[in-house]
Amino acid sequence: MTATADPLQTLTVRQMAEAARRAGRRLGMLPTEQKNAALREVAATLRHNAAEILEANADDVQAAQEAGLAGSLIDRLTLTAARLEGIAADVEHVATLPDPVGETLERSLRPNGLSVMKRRVPLGVLGVIYEARPNVTVDVATLAVKSGNAVILRGGRETARSNAVLVRLIAAALEHHGIPAGAVQVITDPDRARLLELLRLDDLIDAVIPRGGAGLHRFCVENATVPVIVGGVGVVQMYIDESYVQGATGVRSAIQIVHNSKVQRPSACNALDTLLVTPASARLALSQLVQELQASGVEVVADVPSLEVLHAAGVTVQPAQPTDFGTEFLALRLSVRMVAGLDEAMDYIAQHGGHTDAILTRDQMQADTFVQGVDSAAVIVNASTRFNDGAQLGLGAEVAVSTQKLHARGPMALYELTTTKWVVLGEGQVRD
DSSP: OOOOOOTTTTSOHHHHHHHHHHHHHHHTTSOHHHHHHHHHHHHHHHHHTHHHHHHHHHHHHHHHHHTTOOHHHHHHHOOOHHHHHHHHHHHHHHHHSOOOTTOEEEEEEOTTSOEEEEEEEEOOEEEEEESSOHHHHHHHHHHHHHTTOEEEEEOOGGGHHHHHHHHHHHHHHHHTTTOOGGGEEEOOOOOHHHHHHHHTOTTTOSEEEEESOHHHHHHHHHHOSSOBOOBSOOOOEEEEOGGGGSSHHHHHHHHHHHHHHHHSOTTSTTSOOEEEEOHHHIIIIIHHHHHHHHHTTOEEEEOHHHHHHHHHTTOOOEEOOGGGSSOOOOSSEEEEEEOSSHHHHHHHHHHHOSSEEEEEOSOHHHHHHHHHHOOSSEEEESSOGGGOSTTTTTSOSOSOEEOSSSSOOEEOOTGGGEEEEEEEEOSSOOOO
């Protein structure tokens, strides 16, 4: 289908929020099949207009390169035909998921005959702020529509062309199925004053979700009167117990998991930052692990005990600096630190973790202790850290990975975009 011009682009942020509030009330009452049909059309529209989307994105990428943006940001910004197809497939997948809106979570019959229920309802109107990720535009719009929420998007300056095209296409597809254009909007003005307006519309916006660097999160928390759900920032650690790397098969498996965690997409928030090894696991596997990473372009730095093991094996790496630990690299850089065992690894993770932390072990007691004792949004046993992702966990796309504890934690998908209300059904009862 051919997309129409977005009639909301000339509105102020308050006017956009008012339009979103009106659209959200209608959206929250729509039947599931109508929402699903709209999402299927969104997917088809993305595919049909792929050339236009990729052209706009190429302009964004060129401008970012000319501005000297970091390679990790440019990677997040870049759309390819394959990535766009994956985004469209994720939209279709969300259309197949159960609709959380209206689900009854609790039901009871009171002694006075009242029927009491707790039901899921949409949060209402969301403000989502992010940097350099046009895929987030589609992910968030899709999840918002399915969960009955209206959303105002505010991408970074570097994604302006991509986001303008994507939101115009999405809005046109939604309108074709009776969903008001105000359900999905984007703030295209890069002026930070517009962001401040959004953060302070607590009479119209129900939650703000920033998705980007630590600076963006701090800015939102410090300036918002709207509730802020913090996520997506965090250092990722993996602890290797010697029981996992006994024998060639274990070493090969560890290499595959570590390599995938670091190299598969280093700019992602769930990419590995720090490898924790024991003296025994370092002797068994560290040199081979590091050589495989270096062959893929990873810059590995290590603390003194790890350096000694590597140098003894003829592997050269640079000494780690204090800032290499507790740092989210978002690039092909990895730090290695030696710990005495599980307790010291867990102490280290307690200081620096909170996002995604993993253990490689064949000892079930070690695995159980790690799972129980590590307080992170996702704890992974014997698998890549890259699995802390909404799509990979069967949730469809995700709005963000929340690293706080209220009201959601981990990948935020359909259920995390809902709240609850009580429904009380009576037959004339009055309270004594």
